Amino acid sequence: MEISVPVRKTVVLEPFIKLVRTVARVFYDNYTTVSDNQQKSARTESRGTAVVVLDALTRRQWVREEDLAKDLRVNAKQLRKILRHFEEQKMVMRYERKETAKRAKMYSVAVSATTDGRAEDNVKLHTHSYCCLDYQQMYDIVRYKLDRIKKKLKSELEDKNTVQEYGCPNCKRKYNALDALRLISMEDDSFHCENCNSELVVECNKLTSKEVVDGGDNAKSQQQEKLKLLLQNAEVRLEPLMELINRVKDLPVPNCEAFPAWEARAAKAARENGDLNPNDPSRSQGGYGSTLMPFLGETKVEVNLGEGKEDVKSEGGDPSQKVLPPWMIKQGMNLTAEQRGDMRQEEKVDGVSGGGAELSDDKKSAMGNGDDKDLKDEYLKAYYAALLEQQALAEKANQQESAGDTELATTSSDRQVGVKSKREEEDEEDEIWEEQVPAADGDFQVDLNVEANEEDEDDGIDWQEDSLLNTD
Amino acid sequence: MFFHIVLERNMQLHPRFFGRNLRENLVSKLMKDVEGTCSGRHGFVVAITGIETIGKGLIRDGTGFVTFPVKYQCVVFRPFKGExxxxxxxxxxxxxxxxxxxxxxxxxxxxxxxxxxxxxxxxxxxxxxxxxxxxxxxxxxxxxxxxxxxxxxxxxxxxxxxxxxxxxxxxxxxxx
Known part of the structure; x- marks a missing residue:
């Protein structure tokens, strides 16, 4: 555990994913790839695709766009358009390169051990692009966006400190109040265009002023009210987003490396554990990466391999199948829904040791050596019962913290022993790991199989969550 | 906002002013030239309050005009946003x-x-x-x-x- 092992996937904390989802729904719900002058029906059709795409991307890391399109069952062209838009919006990183058809095939088809594709007779190059969410930049962008929205609304509301603009109805030339001295004509009181000498009209591109000009004072005050309401509404609606932003602020941003780096890592990881799930996308990439890699520096590979060897030695298993150590489990980690619900409780009760320790306990019970396990369970049950009583007495605010602290100290110490001894057994398991994160509340009996079946979505999910737990 | 600053200017003086009143002539010409003008950098020159230095004059070939570099103190007025x-x-x-x-x-x-x-x-x-x-x-x-x-x-x-x-x-x- 002490060695930093190469992993296929960086941990993406759950709030970040939630942030992406919220942002997608708040800002891109109405985004369509169809321009305004096209059919309205077409517009409604493509509506919401952007949200789906963003959601899908939270479940993947680097993914080839064709594959994404296939997974989502959307038109590749449309998807590309959306992704380009997101790239412009700095939400998504994209990477394009030319590949031979052979390689492309190697990416898409999960080639298992047949990675000896050195025969590069097919040299036809296709451009393939890959995309990935850029969490760091997205966080900044969202903050910037919110700031701009607020500023705009505020300035609209106050309607001051703005330089009035004028436009010529004839030649469409624009002026502003700073040109006033040149524009004023001596014959009448109004401003005249320098080009065509026609009278200028007040330009109003603001939300408010349009009706103000039409309606006079009454309309103006009404408009003010409307704006105030708008501002309030906006604040209310953006509240969840703001909360998320605040929450994410202190969390480490999932680091997203560039595509070549990621690919190299993924390839290496896949190579090391050759017996991995053949449908795993990273697996296919492993095959792909172990062929010629034009972007991979020699030294880089060697360093990685060295690390990998160490890893093998110390772990005796494949690096990707590691238990998430207890100190890795942080607030806001991405775990499945029921796991999370229970996890919360457990973490309260069990403190830091929650993740790893529970995991091993579940494991144990599932594997049938439950003798001393039962004892432990009994002990723990009694212990928690006592604690709960104690908590009930304590004051609400202090209660949780203090209780959590004490338990943390006691339980973690006596549970840790079990953890260590169980590690090897776990590593030999071929099951998908994310399903085994603690799901018990009071007692720790979990039916692993039931849970494992629940999550049968596309392999993007498996892959991600799988590697979540493998991350070091 | 008003500022009291030192500015410099090259004054050209006609030979007919050469004499014992040269300095006075130079200053009055400077005032006539500068006061009330506006430069984008410093704003409006409101008044000259004093002369710092008058450098050595340089006689221009052909014309007989003499160029004096003059450093002078003046009050300038420059409006700012928010003022x-x-x-x-x-x-x-x-x-x-x-x-x-x-x-x-x-x-x-x-x-x-x-x-x-x-x-x-x-x-x-x-x-x-x-x-x-x-x-x-x-x-x-x-x-x-x-x-x-x-x-x-x-x-x-x-x-x-x-x-x-x-x-x-x-x-x-x-x-x-």
Whole structure:
């Protein structure tokens, strides 16, 4: 555990994913790839695709766009358009390169051990692009966006400190109040265009002023009210987003490396554990990466391999199948829904040791050596019962913290022993790991199989969550 | 805002001024040349308050003119965004009104005049509140805030607002 092992996937904390989802729904719900002058029906059709795409991307890391399109069952062209838009919006990183058809095939088809594709007779190059969410930049962008929205609304509301603009109805030339001295004509009181000498009209591109000009004072005050309401509404609606932003602020941003780096890592990881799930996308990439890699520096590979060897030695298993150590489990980690619900409780009760320790306990019970396990369970049950009583007495605010602290100290110490001894057994398991994160509340009996079946979505999910737990 | 700064200028003096009054001539010519001008960088030169140094003159070939580098202290006035100024209204029309604060021209557009003031046409176009208690017309003094400046090489023009607390008419000569 002490060695930093190469992993296929960086941990993406759950709030970040939630942030992406919220942002997608708040800002891109109405985004369509169809321009305004096209059919309205077409517009409604493509509506919401952007949200789906963003959601899908939270479940993947680097993914080839064709594959994404296939997974989502959307038109590749449309998807590309959306992704380009997101790239412009700095939400998504994209990477394009030319590949031979052979390689492309190697990416898409999960080639298992047949990675000896050195025969590069097919040299036809296709451009393939890959995309990935850029969490760091997205966080900044969202903050910037919110700031701009607020500023705009505020300035609209106050309607001051703005330089009035004028436009010529004839030649469409624009002026502003700073040109006033040149524009004023001596014959009448109004401003005249320098080009065509026609009278200028007040330009109003603001939300408010349009009706103000039409309606006079009454309309103006009404408009003010409307704006105030708008501002309030906006604040209310953006509240969840703001909360998320605040929450994410202190969390480490999932680091997203560039595509070549990621690919190299993924390839290496896949190579090391050759017996991995053949449908795993990273697996296919492993095959792909172990062929010629034009972007991979020699030294880089060697360093990685060295690390990998160490890893093998110390772990005796494949690096990707590691238990998430207890100190890795942080607030806001991405775990499945029921796991999370229970996890919360457990973490309260069990403190830091929650993740790893529970995991091993579940494991144990599932594997049938439950003798001393039962004892432990009994002990723990009694212990928690006592604690709960104690908590009930304590004051609400202090209660949780203090209780959590004490338990943390006691339980973690006596549970840790079990953890260590169980590690090897776990590593030999071929099951998908994310399903085994603690799901018990009071007692720790979990039916692993039931849970494992629940999550049968596309392999993007498996892959991600799988590697979540493998991350070091 | 006013600044007291030191500026430098090369003065060309005609040979006929050479004599014992050369310095006085030079200074008076400097004042005539510089005071009241406007540079985008420093603003309006209001007054020369003193001469720092007058360098060695250089006789120009062919003409006999002599060029003196002169360093002088002067008061300059440069308006800034956000500055509060008192100004005299010079022109009122339906688009707003123009005012002058010393050498600076300021335009206040209609939407930067408080909403309760209405434009009244007539012999003396003005902006009046509905109860008639406040009236902005030519010659009256207003306090305004500058919200934008246009600085050219030789000209400064400002846009102001009176739509804020404590801004507006401060003295109306017609009323008194």
């Amino acid at each position: 509060i100024l008192e100004a005299v209204v010079t022109l009122v029309n339906k688009m707003g009104f123009f005012a002058e604060a010393g050498p600076v021209q300021i335009f206040v557009s209609k939407h930067l005049i408080p909403d309760d003031m209405e434009f009244q046409t007539g012999d003396m176009p003005n902006y009046t509140t509905s109860d008639g208690s406040v009236k902005i017309q030519k010659e009256c003094e207003v306090r305004l805030k500058i919200i934008g400046t246009r600085v050219d090489a030789t000209e400064i023009f400002c846009v102001g607002t009176i739509k804020d607390d404590f801004l507006g008419v401060i003295n109306d000569p017609a009323a008194s």
